[in-house]
Amino acid sequence: MTSATNQPHVVIVGAGLGGLQAARRLKRANVRVTVVDRGTSHLFQPLLYQCATGLLSEGAISSPIRHLLKRQRNAHVVLGEAEALDAQERTLTVCRPDESTMEIGYDYLVVAVGMRTAYHGNDEFAQFAPGMKTLDDALAIRRRIIGAFEVAESIPDAESRREWLTFAVSGGGPTGVEIAGQIRELATLALEHEFRTIDPSEARVLLLHGGDRVLPSFSPKLSRRAQHILDELGVETHLGVHVTDVTAEDVETTTKAEPKQVVRYPTRTTLWTAGVEAVPFAGVVARALGVEQGRGGRIPVEADLSVAGHPDVWVVGDMSSRDNLPGVAEVAMQGGRHAGAVIAHLADGGTDRAPFKYRDFGSAAYIARRHAVVESGKLDLYGYLGWVAWGVIHIAFLAGMRNRLGTVLNWSATLLTDSRRERAITFGDPETARQPYR
Ligand SMILES: Cc1cc2nc3c(=O)[nH]c(=O)nc-3n(C[C@H](O)[C@H](O)[C@H](O)COP(=O)(O)OP(=O)(O)OC[C@H]3O[C@@H](n4cnc5c(N)ncnc54)[C@H](O)[C@@H]3O)c2cc1C
The missing domain is CATH 3.50.50.100 (FAD/NAD(P)-binding domain)
Known part of the structure; x- marks a missing residue:
């Protein structure tokens, strides 16, 4: 994918709760945004169990990523699975559904690929x-x-x-x-x-x-x-x-x-x-950036949610590890918005980076x-x-x-x-x- 303008290119991997918020926060920023996801829909995981038990349809708890971003003129959507990262060349390799690959260059990268089910060695x-x-x-x-x-x-x-x-x-x-x-x-x-x-x-x-x-x-x-x-x-x-x-x-x-x-x-x-553990792409990111994965394979991040030694890469949502923040929707959404805000500021010529401050609104669980x-x-x-x-x-x-x-x-x-x-x-x-x- 080649650059058509001189605007910085922001690539966001994962259009879940964190990635979508990062993309939306960049709507008016002076950047081009490419959102890569292996699926076509943004999924609201907290209601998955209602879909599994016949209460809600799959359409009710998911929305097409393209539809959600259709009014965001600076955003492009790519369907594919991120599988390799070259941090020196700033290139992400994405495997399309037909198994062909494409390379996407970036100036800023936001990784928000979430977690998967863990069977703890079984x-x-x-x-x-x-x-x-x-x-x-x-x-x-x-x-x-x-x-x-x-x-x-x-x-x-x-x-x-x-x-x-x-x-x-x-x-x-x-x-x-x-x-x-x-x-x-x-x-x-x-x-x-x-x-x-x-x-x-x-x-x-x-x-x-x-x-x-x-x-x-x-x-x-x-x-x-x-x-x-x-x-x-x-x-x-x-x-x-x-x-x-x-x-x-x-x-x-x-x-x-x-x-x-x-x-x-x-x-x-x-x-x-x-239990949950990081998706395989977390290991790819850790190796490419030379960092050690933390608890459950999460990637440790700095105060602004970027990765130490890689000021152009942010990890947000469930896959990032900082201050023992829980793997919940609000952390992912606020983290995505924060990464978007820092990038927008840098693209405007700013040099300072605000630290991420999580506002805990609480948690909820449905019983009956x-x-x-x-x-x-x-x-x-x-x-x-x-x-x-x-x-x-x-x-x-x-x-x-x-x-x-x-x-x-x-x-x-x-x-x-x-x-x-x-x-x-x-x-x-x-x-x-x-x-x-x-
Ligand atoms: C069943 C369930 C119930 C939950 N209930 C609650 C609740 O009640 N309250 C609450 O606060 N939180 C709840 N959570 C947690 C909440 O959903 C997560 O914290 C949140 O979704 C994390 O957001 P994320 O952006 O990190 O990852 P996700 O929302 O998981 O998004 C990750 C995205 O990355 C994509 N992706 C993954 N790998 C790749 C790849 N290699 N290439 C391209 N795309 C990729 C996926 O397709 C997905 O779209 C629940 C989670 C689950 C599973």
């Missing part, structure tokens, strides 16, 4: 226990959950039926709690009266968590509230347990207290929400309808109030008015009728189409 679990980071993950999980009820309906043997109606979720952080609660709500409300042989409300949902309380990033009081609602929903929580094996037919755990005591739960559906927890400074919200606050926050963060309105309509319809209409399952890769529920 990558063989991935084939049986999908994580939840991408749209593909959400659709694969939907296929397994909906498929499990369908298979159970036509199986005469009661024990096998029970296996198909058992769902194990590994990890009791926000995503694990949210998906576990949603499976119970799907089973008890949305699927009621739809099956003739099975009673979907008998679905057993196991929440397997290594810590001593769910939602460990929230206060103990909100954890207890969340646990109480999970108990009421019928989620079976096991604390202090490690998942030591996952197969197509069961999940194995040991307890921290008695490591030799092995328990196997027969289940056909295991989901994995127990009319129940969510929100923690912001000294303010703790739970129950109905927490649920309303959670809804407002998530609608405000969704990209695009159409998605916001559509989501509010969908939530309202679900509340009024208990139904979930986004339950279509796809068969994914034709290679695996013969085993759509695996």
